[in-house]
Amino acid sequence: MAADKTSGGVLLPRFSFASQSRSHLAAITRRSVAPPEIIWRPSISLPPPAHGAPPPPSVQASAPAEKSFAADLVLGGASSAVSKTVAAPIERVKMLLQNQGELLRAGRLSAPYAGIGDCFRRTVREEGVLSLWRGNATNVIRYFPTQALNFAFKDYFKSLLSFRRDRDGYWRWFAGNIASGSAAGATSLLFVYSLDYARTRLTNDYRAAGAAGERQFSGLADVYRKTLRSDGIAGLYRGFNVSVVGIVVYRGLYFGMYDSIKPVLLTGKLQDSFLASLALGWVITNGANLASYPLDTVRRRMMMTSGEAVKYKGAMDAFAQIVKNEGPKALFKGAGANVLRAIAGAGALAGYDQLQLVFFGKKLGSGGSA
Numbered sequence: 001m002a003a004d005k006t007s008g009g010v011l012l013p014r015f016s017f018a019s020q021s022r023s024h025l026a027a028i029t030r031r032s033v034a035p036p037e038i039i040w041r042p043s044i045s046l047p048p049p050a051h052g053a054p055p056p057p058s059v060q061a062s063a064p065a066e067k068s069f070a071a072d073l074v075l076g077g078a079s080s081a082v083s084k085t086v087a088a089p090i091e092r093v094k095m096l097l098q099n100q101g102e103l104l105r106a107g108r109l110s111a112p113y114a115g116i117g118d119c120f121r122r123t124v125r126e127e128g129v130l131s132l133w134r135g136n137a138t139n140v141i142r143y144f145p146t147q148a149l150n151f152a153f154k155d156y157f158k159s160l161l162s163f164r165r166d167r168d169g170y171w172r173w174f175a176g177n178i179a180s181g182s183a184a185g186a187t188s189l190l191f192v193y194s195l196d197y198a199r200t201r202l203t204n205d206y207r208a209a210g211a212a213g214e215r216q217f218s219g220l221a222d223v224y225r226k227t228l229r230s231d232g233i234a235g236l237y238r239g240f241n242v243s244v245v246g247i248v249v250y251r252g253l254y255f256g257m258y259d260s261i262k263p264v265l266l267t268g269k270l271q272d273s274f275l276a277s278l279a280l281g282w283v284i285t286n287g288a289n290l291a292s293y294p295l296d297t298v299r300r301r302m303m304m305t306s307g308e309a310v311k312y313k314g315a316m317d318a319f320a321q322i323v324k325n326e327g328p329k330a331l332f333k334g335a336g337a338n339v340l341r342a343i344a345g346a347g348a349l350a351g352y353d354q355l356q357l358v359f360f361g362k363k364l365g366s367g368g369s370a
Contacts, residue, residue, distance in 0.1 A: 077148030079351030083343075084143045089132035090341045091139065093119045095203040097334035098297055101326055102304035108206050108216070116337050127207055135203035138220050142195035146188055153184035154255050165263075178256030185251025186244055193243065194236040198223040200303045230307040239302035242315035246295030253288035274354055285342040293338065294331040298322070 084091070096103070096119055103109035113119040123131060163176030189196075201223050205215045217223045227235040262280060270276045298318050305311040312318035322330050 074148070075151075077144040080146075080148065081140050081144050083351065084139055085133075085136060087341050087343060088136040088139070089120075090337055091136075092132050092134060092203050093123070094334040094337035094341050095135075095200065095300070096123065096206065097337060099200075099204045099300055099304050100333065101322065101330060102301055102308075103204060103206055105310070106304075106308060119337075123206075131207075134205065135199050138195065138199045138202055141220075142192055142199050146192045146196070149188040149191060150181075150184045150251060150255070153187050154180050154251075157183045158259075170260075174256065174260040177259040178252045181255030181259075182248040182252035184255065185247040189240075189244060189247050193240055194224075196243075197227075197236050197238070197303050197306070200300050201227075201306075204304060227306050235306035238306050238311075239299035239315070242295055242302070243299045246292045246299060249295065250288045250292040253291055254285060257284045257287065272357065277354075282342055286339055289338050289342055290335065293335050294319075297331050297333070 093116060097113055097116070100109055100112055104112060113122070120132075127134075157180035158176065161176040161180060163173045165173040168176075198220055202217055202220070205217050207215050217226065224236070231238070258281060261284070262277070266273065266276050266280065298315055301322060302312055302315065302318050312321065319331075
């Protein structure tokens with residue numbers, strides 16, 4: 001290797017290659033060589049660009065992965081299943097009070113209940129303490145997909161409408177929450193109605209004759225088998241139409257009010273408070289329950305007629321006969337127990353928010369996200 005001297009006095013290296021070496025070098029340079037990977041580390045401070053120089057390329061940090069539909073399914077279902085199991089005794093008392101008119105007419109109940117306390121005492125005395133959880137296994141099976149799908153579909157429809165409070169105004173955003181909750185409830189009902197029917201029949205399967213008495217159904221499979229044999233597939237979906245109306249009212253208020261009121265009332269230190277979320281969820285659940293309770297009574301009374309000799313012609317006929325024979329108050333029987341049962345619904349909402357904090361570090365879905 002020799003050196004050439006430039007006019008500036010700088011020595012530049014000079015390489016001499018044989019013809020074979022030059023050919024070999026040319027072949028190498030013609031090959032496609034992938035450029036080296038350049039890794040930019042944000043910890044390195046770069047000097048500001050000179051005046052007039054183009055700015056450096058912007059680097060965006062990737063956001064945390066958004067909560068998936070599967071995460072909604074698991075978190076919503078888990079919080080709901082636990083809260084339902086805890087509230088199962090109140091749930092059964094509520095159902096017995098609500099449907100006692102059909103039980104009396106079918107001869108499965110000797111006398112009407114005097115109230116919540118009387119229903120509780122008679123059930124324990126005639127069927128035992130564990131009977132308060134009758135139908136709970138089916139309720140968990142039913143409630144897991146129902147509530148989980150409600151939460152998941154609600155966030156899906158909410159993102160589909162894409163209403164934001166800061167951009168579209170409070171009332172349009174509020175209406176979007178109502179609409180997404182209603183659509184979620186109606187969509188979920190398509191998948192789980194037959195399970196809701198089976199749960200209703202098992203919970204109201206009262207053995208008034210004591211230990212020697214026989215129940216109408218031995219379990220979930222027996223409900224399906226006997227109903228299909230006596231009434232066909234229509235028996236599993238009796239009361240479906242009024243159920244759609246009721247679930248739209250209930251779920252629309254349940255999710256819409258919670259998502260709309262929570263970011264207004266629960267701010268600052270209360271924003272992530274479990275007790276504050278529980279209290280708000282309890283109030284909202286009670287409001288949604290009372291608004292839709294007459295519709296819920298009509299649909300469950302219609303469910304109770306599957307397999308029986310006397311049936312209602314439809315929802316309007318059921319409503320008219322209940323009011324005519326038992327009075328308007330019959331539409332609200334069990335509503336007092338439902339107020340206590342609403343703790344389960346409030347726990348599901350608050351627990352769902354807390355599970356999001358545990359798994360994602362923040363609330364990504366229900367709970368007032370704009």
